[in-house]
Amino acid sequence: MAQKSIGIIMNGATGRMGYRQHLVRSILAIRDEGGVELSTGERVHVQPLLVGRRESTLADLADKHDIADYTTDLDAALADPRWEIYADFLVTKARAAALRKVIAAGKAIFTEKPTAESLEEALELAALARDAGVKNGVVHDKLYLPGLQKLKRLIDSGFFGRILSVRGEFGYWVFEGDWQPAQRPSWNYRAEDGGGIVVDMFPHWDYVLENLFGRIESVYARAVTHIPTRFDESGQAYRATADDAAYAVFELAGGVIAQLNSSWTVRVDRKELVEFQVDGTHGSAVAGLFGCKVQPRNVTPKPVWNPDLPETHDYDQDWIGIPDNDALINGFKAQWEQYIRHVVEDAPHTYDLLAGARGVRLAEAGLESSRTGARIALPELTLPEHAAAQR
Numbered sequence: 414m415a416q417k418s419i420g421i422i423m424n425g426a427t428g429r430m431g432y433r434q435h436l437v438r439s440i441l442a443i444r445d446e447g448g449v450e451l452s453t454g455e456r457v458h459v460q461p462l463l464v465g466r467r468e469s470t471l472a473d474l475a476d477k478h479d480i481a482d483y484t485t486d487l488d489a490a491l492a493d494p495r496w497e498i499y500a501d502f503l504v505t506k507a508r509a510a511a512l513r514k515v516i517a518a519g520k521a522i523f524t525e526k527p528t529a530e531s532l533e534e535a536l537e538l539a540a541l542a543r544d545a546g547v548k549n550g551v552v553h554d555k556l557y558l559p560g561l562q563k564l565k566r567l568i569d570s571g572f573f574g575r576i577l578s579v580r581g582e583f584g585y586w587v588f589e590g591d592w593q594p595a596q597r598p599s600w601n602y603r604a605e606d607g608g609g610i611v612v613d614m615f616p617h618w619d620y621v622l623e624n625l626f627g628r629i630e631s632v633y634a635r636a637v638t639h640i641p642t643r644f645d646e647s648g649q650a651y652r653a654t655a656d657d658a659a660y661a662v663f664e665l666a667g668g669v670i671a672q673l674n675s676s677w678t679v680r681v682d683r684k685e686l687v688e689f690q691v692d693g694t695h696g697s698a699v700a701g702l703f704g705c706k707v708q709p710r711n712v713t714p715k716p717v718w719n720p721d722l723p724e725t726h727d728y729d730q731d732w733i734g735i736p737d738n739d740a741l742i743n744g745f746k747a748q749w750e751q752y753i754r755h756v757v758e759d760a761p762h763t764y765d766l767l768a769g770a771r772g773v774r775l776a777e778a779g780l781e782s783s784r785t786g787a788r789i790a791l792p793e794l795t796l797p798e799h800a801a802a803q804r
């Protein structure tokens with residue numbers, strides 16, 4: 414069989430997401446498995462180029478993982494035809510400027526979310542990529558979570574009857590950074606550096622809700638900074654200017670109401686760090702990252718409200734676990750394989766910069782709703798005819 418190799422510029426490979434999810438769990442895992450299999454049976458090998466700002470860190474990483482190429486010179490990498498794909502895991506604030514250069518250089522793009530800091534810029538990037546004929550993909554990793562895959566299968570099988578509502582809890586306690594180091598980077602808590610839980614999580618909620626339940630037609634949100642002072646990586650106190658919790662209601666096409674809490678200031682009393690309960694006329698389900706359980710209508714108990722009597726019914730027992738019928742796959746690796754097939758053999762890939770712009774819009778609308786107290790309508794989003802028209 415003929416073999417092809419594809420060069421991938423990995424910008425921000427030393428960061429949390431860049432290193433763990435995109436480099437180690439995706440590209441290096443694909444490399445070690447002998448590449449991505451195409452529809453023809455051919456395999457495409459992957460060749461990463463690590464890009465960052467500190468040469469010594471890149472050199473250590475390259476040495477540790479047996480990677481031949483690294484550089485601090487992004488412009489040179491973009492001018493080199495060996496590298497076909499540019500992947501971006503930079504802090505959000507640095508993304509749009511990098512993507513503009515990449516589009517001008519004519520490379521295919523795969524990027525973390527949010528794709529930009531404003532809807533205007535996100536749409537402009539999508540239009541520029543379209544006009545330049547540059548293939549583009551945006552992460553949508555949560556769709557591959559085994560728990561959400563099980564939920565999707567339940568929906569597709571008609572299990573729920575008519576779906577009424579979704580209630581989701583996402584979050585955990587992120588330490589303030591003084592008496593215990595924080596487990597997230599400090600820029601996440603500074604609005605001026607692209608931080609905030611709305612900007613971080615609403616782009617995910619956009620594609621998760623749309624893919625599972627229907628397009629989001631409106632949002633009402635209240636974003637709050639519960640912890641006003643945090644301590645950064647060097648132990649210095651700083652003012653948290655970004656929201657660390659958001660309480661939101663989304664109305665979806667078809668009438669489903671989704672209510673999602675996102676919080677870095679909540680202590681976990683759930684089985685997993687995210688859980689969605691879906692209630693339908695014929696049954697309900699609770700899905701997490703991995704697990705999913707159901708309660709069909711014919712085993713639903715009939716509670717009667719009586720606060721004078723202690724509870725004797727064990728509600729946990731009314732649920733049935735969904736078996737793991739498939740092998741676990743890493744969502745980042747799965748989406749990388751899908752994207753590489755898109756670049757190499759034009760396989761379909763719907764999560765592009767326009768989809769990314771929808772995520773940015775949801776975050777922007779969520780923050781606007783929080784500021785004004787209004788429910789914000791979200792009409793269908795389309796690309797401007799000319800990228801320049803956005804400026």
Ligand SMILES: NC(=O)c1ccc[n+]([C@@H]2O[C@H](COP(=O)([O-])OP(=O)(O)OC[C@H]3O[C@@H](n4cnc5c(N)ncnc54)[C@H](O)[C@@H]3O)[C@@H](O)[C@H]2O)c1
Binds near residue numbers: 429430503598
């Ligand atoms: N898909 C997901 O589930 C998920 C989860 C967390 C974060 N993210 C996104 O991934 C991106 C990176 O987040 P992270 O948590 O890995 O952050 P991080 O701070 O750990 O890493 C950021 C990277 O950007 C580099 N960088 C920082 N400032 C820069 C600048 N001015 N110019 C160029 N490079 C710069 C850093 O050296 C580092 O390599 C963010 O956009 C974030 O929204 C996605």
